[in-house]
Amino acid sequence: MEHYRAHVLICAGTGCISSGSKKVEAALRDQIAQKGLEKEVKIVETGCHGFCEMGPLVIIYPEGVFYVRVQETDVAEIVEEHLYKGRIVERLLFKEHGSLEGIPSYKDIDFYKKQMRMVLGNCGHLDPEEINEYIAVGGYEALGKVLTTMKPQDVIDEVKKAGLRGRGGGGFPTGMKWGFTRNAAGEKKYVVCNADEGDPGAFMDRSVLEGDPHRVLEGMAVCAYAVGADEGYIYVRAEYPLAIKRLRIAIKQAEELGLIGDGIFGTDFNFHVKIKEGAGAFVCGEETALIASIEGQRGVPRSRPPFPAISGLWGKPTNINNVETFANVPQIITKGADWYASIGTERSKGTKVFALTGKINHTGLAEVPMGITMREIIFDIGGGIQGGKKFKAVQIGGPSGGCLPEQHLDLSVDYDSLLQVGAMMGSGGLVVMDESTCMVDISKFFLTFTQAESCGKCTPCREGTKRMLEILTRITEGQGKEGDIELLEVLAKNIKQTALCGLGQTAPNPVLSTLRYFRDEYEAHIKEKRCPAGACAGLAQYNITEACKGCGLCKKACPVNAISGETKAVHQIDQDKCIKCGACMAKCPFKAITKG
């Protein structure tokens, strides 16, 4: 056995791989070998740390030094200075916005300080392709505990008492759901893990699967014991190849140790897991469509009841939970329901992982206790808005959710208070928008997504979202008519009430919530043919103000000769000729050209 004095953890999540962590890793191996350190320094590939904006991330133990945006060319210096001589490479440390001082330990960085990383606790800190690293932190002890000391009903009661609610969107109480499947008639039952994460901007499930796959497997096994199932499926989208690869490795390693298979821990409990790769249809995140897809049929939903708990996969009672829900289970068993229920608000317990995207400084994943305010998530953890611009709104819950304007930033983030203000927890995607985002355009964006993903089975969703999208497109192109807003509202209400599944029922939400908080923007588009944020190209208008010195640069820059004016006199733009390219504005040295 060799003694490694240092561990170099390099992030191998999808985010860091795309910013070049594989090259960094190769360079590290090369440099470490050159210095003859391969027997004393161990390189460990980990899952996602969540701070994707700053990737590729490298952490070096025993010091726990956190290096950010490490490039291939930085590696020689890290090896020479840090690993060989023990000196921290200051220039690669993270610095808070506006500060020159590097922070060596990630625990002292604002991004992590306000987080409570439980589900993501292991992500980035262990090798997801090595089961022993999971076992070293107490992995599979929850499964051992339920199999040897608890009755199935005790497990369900414990999960109920913990107050865990579904993390995939709806927020249905998990323990209750398990109880339905347990009490359903039938010998053969199934457990399904819904890893068909499809919301634009959401990637928490992928990160959990890539960074800590055993946690999900253990959660599924505990659930299987509780509901009386002996077989599980993980439905994961094929666009997540790394998650699939690591899940396969995890299942194989757990089978080799007898943690998945027949007679686990010497009991008569059997559990087998299969992976089903989804073809990437958003609607397959809906549970009945997901089941149809596993069965080899077209991924379209069917009406409920019967719910999957009564008649699900192959007509058998089936319990479906989301990745993050399962990932919460092991800690509830090992640390107890009372501990879990002490975190969060009265009706929303535990933590939630949010994916921060959009016009935010720290793009990445953040896990926070329920009840935290949106302001803390966006400004303290997320580092505020890019480029010092003003916050406008945040879209929460993806294409099924709604937007929250500034006045709701201090709202407690939990299932119920979000619903009250017209948004929803959803899977936890947060798309942050600044003052340059047009709210009509953004609702068009989300509706374009749901419209394209509508499976077409029911008329309200197939036709209704299409008509809504046509109206929105018309408005953003300056062709909006009186009555369009009212028509949107009628359509939205009808679709919500009559669509077959969650996709259609929630598709109008972005339109409704932007209408609720930014109705004046819709009106400006329709009545004044003006986009207040200046984002809709069809409506943008460039004007030259009195600040113009008549230098003529804009005239030269204009590709369609729409600008005229004498030298040293204020110029004008011919709006009929203007193609709204913005070249003049970029060239003007006096900031005399406005867009609106």
Next chain:
Amino acid sequence: MEVYSLKTIEDLKRLRDQVQAETRVRHESSKQIIVGMGTCGIAAGARDVMSAILDEIAKRKLEDITVRQTGCIGMCEKEVLVDIVLPGKPRITYGRVTAADVPKIIVEHVINGNLIKEMVVGKITE
């Protein structure tokens, strides 16, 4: 490592204790060995001393121990400097350490807790 099936929860706990040693470096340990790795230290043979320390730790299967480096502290004449920090004890600095001295330092000081007086060049009480 040999792969075997875990038949009982005790098997799982035994495996846990066994594999925890592999990731211990990522957690705080109570004992530290610190090697002077400034230019002076390296010139005086700090790399050999470092290798000898790691070999000795591996050979004796010592756990709960962190090996770190530090820079030059000005006593270049006395390099290679090796510091030993044990819980609740002052930090002891040994000077002119060679690879051959390493087994003695580990056995006498780190394991048995006895100073090797003739090699000590400094003591820091924190």
